[in-house]
Amino acid sequence: MSDIIRRDPRAEWIARNRLHPLHAAMQPAQHSWMGPNGVIRKNLHGVGFIGPNGIKRIDRSGAQQGGATKRTAAVEVQLPLHQVPAPAFYICVVPDMVGGRLGSHDRDLLGLAHQLAGSDGAVLAVVFGEHKESAFATAGVDRLLVLDGEEFSGYAPEQRVQGLRAVDNQFNPRHWLLPDSRSGGGELGRRFAAALGERPATRVWQVKDQECIGRAGAGLQDLARPVARLILAAVECAEPVSETRHEALPVELSTTVARSLSRIEDLGAVAVDPAAIPMAEAEFIFSGGNGVKDWALFHQTAVALGATEGASRVAVDDGYMARDRQVGASGTWVTARVYVAVGISGAIQHLQGIGACDKVVAINLDPGCDMIKRADLSVIGESAEILQALIAAVEAYRNDAKRDAA
Numbered sequence: 001m002s003d004i005i006r007r008d009p010r011a012e013w014i015a016r017n018r019l020h021p022l023h024a025a026m027q028p029a030q031h032s033w034m035g036p037n038g039v040i041r042k043n044l045h046g047v048g049f050i051g052p053n054g055i056k057r058i059d060r061s062g063a064q065q066g067g068a069t070k071r072t073a074a075v076e077v078q079l080p081l082h083q084v085p086a087p088a089f090y091i092c093v094v095p096d097m098v099g100g101r102l103g104s105h106d107r108d109l110l111g112l113a114h115q116l117a118g119s120d121g122a123v124l125a126v127v128f129g130e131h132k133e134s135a136f137a138t139a140g141v142d143r144l145l146v147l148d149g150e151e152f153s154g155y156a157p158e159q160r161v162q163g164l165r166a167v168d169n170q171f172n173p174r175h176w177l178l179p180d181s182r183s184g185g186g187e188l189g190r191r192f193a194a195a196l197g198e199r200p201a202t203r204v205w206q207v208k209d210q211e212c213i214g215r216a217g218a219g220l221q222d223l224a225r226p227v228a229r230l231i232l233a234a235v236e237c238a239e240p241v242s243e244t245r246h247e248a249l250p251v252e253l254s255t256t257v258a259r260s261l262s263r264i265e266d267l268g269a270v271a272v273d274p275a276a277i278p279m280a281e282a283e284f285i286f287s288g289g290n291g292v293k294d295w296a297l298f299h300q301t302a303v304a305l306g307a308t309e310g311a312s313r314v315a316v317d318d319g320y321m322a323r324d325r326q327v328g329a330s331g332t333w334v335t336a337r338v339y340v341a342v343g344i345s346g347a348i349q350h351l352q353g354i355g356a357c358d359k360v361v362a363i364n365l366d367p368g369c370d371m372i373k374r375a376d377l378s379v380i381g382e383s384a385e386i387l388q389a390l391i392a393a394v395e396a397y398r399n400d401a402k403r404d405a406a
Contacts, residue, residue, distance in 0.1 A: 087122035092173040100132035112238035136248040140241030154266040180232035201228035282308035291343020328353035346371030
């Protein structure tokens, strides 16, 4: 697995963009070239490394030269640190944090917040409950406030509004930004605006020249108005932060949040059949392709995982899956948090369709296929054996959970 060279789209984009501040660092060192008379020339000063005593050494084994061609932005390039020691004002962002992690909509919102913050302001992210996110710094968070407590868990919009009002009283932010989404940000933002007596700017897709531009007329028209204090932004409202890393310093409230007498009783989540979830809305997709030989085992694994089933175009054309289960540019573009590709080689149309997925897991026999290069985690082997082992692992995990609960 470690010998497989993986593509880094961000590093490739930086290497092509000459205006990017990290462009020079992403260029591979040129150790040899052909002169005008056909003779190969070598750059003796570009070969070698600095030893612990400060003397330059030359690695004649060839290991150093072989590894120098691999370019990864995460390892070779350290993003510049953006610091705001004494913020002149705050821009507060309340991300949805679906599944406890920042989504693409949340990252777009943080990008818009930095446009409004400029160089003097700081972006303050307000997160409710426990989270699993570890990349707040690279997403553009300068200050992080976690409102943790049982009263904020589940569906508790009234209590969350109380928490946001406490944040507003302490930090007095210049702007509030929430995602105008069905995951909670749209409702919470409108409730919070009513509590503050503010008129929010909704469905905003662009902030330019001190104006908010939002969708109106069933999405057919644009409505421009002065920049509001409370903004409910749509998807792709701004480019996410990608060229800087931030401090993400933790902050706390100086006062406790008063408990509200909730008029809403949360009865918990309702179990939903994964097969009934539309492909475009599914968060966990288990997709099969031409490499799947035992489709009964494939369906059994999807049921054991509780995942929504998907398929490649080849599997659909062969009649193994319905047409509405096809994933790709010629099928359905998906935005799942976890996408498992079983026996899918990775045609360009399929890779386009899963481009917005957070984590991709590939199960394939071919270690050099495009899906393996795209995947965050790869398993090389026969799909039937891997699926059987996966079902056994899931059953063992659930049995252990039942014994612990008893």
